[in-house]
Amino acid sequence: MTERRAGEGPAQRQVVAGLVAAPGLPLELAEDLADRLPGVMAARAPRVRWAFVVRPEPLVGTADIDVDLVRPARERLLAEGWELAICLTDLPVRVGRRPVTAFASRALGVGVVSVPAFGAVDLAERVLQAVLYLLDELAPDAASGPRQSPPPGPRRRSWRRRLLDSAVGSRDAPEQDSVRFVAAASVGNIRLLLGMVRANRPWRLMIGLSRVLVAAAGTAAFGLSSASLWWIGDAMSWPRLLAMDLVAALIICVTLIVGHRLWERPQVPAARERVTLVNLATALTVALGVLPLLAALLVVTTLCARAVLLQPVLGQQLGHPPRIGDYIGIASLVSALAVLGGALGAALETDVTVREAAYGYRAADGRAGHERRSGADGP
Incomplete structure (x- = not known):
């Protein structure tokens, strides 16, 4: 896998992030993210140069063994010297009856995205939005650099942004050093079921x-x-x-x-x-x-x-x-x-x-x- 970098001009800081993905659909999405994220992050934080490295990891897609989704990504992070890592898995994650779309551990520098939780349509955009949220949580200074001041007056989010935010779900912080995004139980479980079928192809x-x-x-x-x-x-x-x-x-x-x-x-x-x-x-x-x-x-x-x-x-x-x-x-x-x-x-x-x-x-x-x-x- 090759690194994708973007961001022209002087950079005060460089951040290397890993995308650890299960083979199949999550790996395809990770490759797409590696192409798109550098440009998106350059617009969000011009003074930071981002590099994204994609690594396949069958362990985060293996359903038959006892596996902690955070551990393989953390081991990759330490082995390759990344600043943070995000794991993309096709396994469902839930809290009670509510699907978890993404969660992050700030202490470990690892985030996890459950791809099926985003349903079967507009998948690339929804996963991208979730990864951006995780980057804001894991590296708030680097992911949210100096921005232009918003125009005066009320700002309304577009219908597409509202749909993306709805798919990611509401933010919840069960512990001081962790955060997760949880979807609604009714719509979220239907979307999760369709996403699991989509992942099965x-x-x-x-x-x-x-x-x-x-x-x-x-x-x-x-x-x-x-x-x-x-x-x-x-x-x-x-x-x-x-x-x-x-x-x-x-x-x-x-x-x-x-x-x-x-x-x-x-x-x-x-x-x-x-x-x-x-x-x-x-x-x-x-x-x-x-x-x-x-x-x-x-x-x-x-x-x-x-x-x-x-x-x-x-x-x-x-x-x-x-x-x-x-x-x-x-x-x-x-x-x-x-x-x-x-x-x-x-x-x-x-x-x-x-x-x-x-x-x-x-x-x-x-x-x-x-x-x-x-x-x-x-x-």
Whole structure:
């Protein structure tokens, strides 16, 4: 990793800060921050030259072991001689039922940003705002250098700044040398859940499950050649066909979650709420990976049915001239059966393949999705 520096002109002081990030989305955000922060800090404190160094740290994203998020960043800080360090993790952190977006220890010179707490949209801007708040707490003199006087009269914050501040949450100082930013319980937990799903990157799930795709495609090809399925698809009502598609998607989701042990169980009663949140994120991740598979199969099967099933042949079997709705009905039934066939392929996938598709690099650490067991409810 290379250092990014900014700030032209004479500098009275140089501050070197480290961005310690978990592999995956937090590391991508850290790289973006390293590009943007020097310019932002140069505008805020022109007499201070900032240098930001990005370092990947798998330990702050490993969910299966007892880990203190502050310790790896502190060790990096001491080893590399930084003035302060900020850790970006994809693990959720909460105080009671309220998500913690960021916290800092002034005594240790370390701040932590919980990326999932900022939701799934406008993530880069929200994380940037949180890091700026942490820099103000960890190095108030260097982060808030001489500024121009504000113009006279009342100043109103823009709607974008209000949204960013709302995402970061309210400031709380539980101890003299520490500070944390806590989001509202209702909106914050919804945002945290969506952020956890975003960090899992569910769009990779369909691509990663090759055996599921092969099994589903083979079942769909067989189904289109069966005259019995033509009759059944033509006779079934649209609500029943839709229900079959949804049930098929539910079965393959359950197969993936249960068959590959993605569903977590709380080890202690106090962890019940945390594990429930993780399981909800897992269920949403798998559903968002499976539903596009069903939709894609439905579209492809409809096109294939329209191309392969000639109208005279199909009309002779159905007893009436086929309409476009008949083709869609047959394709819907075939797609539901194909997804059920794909459940067999899901069962044949290895645990590592499924976890890698659903959780990325954390598959190598075992059962993904756990929050850290030490201090997971708050700094």
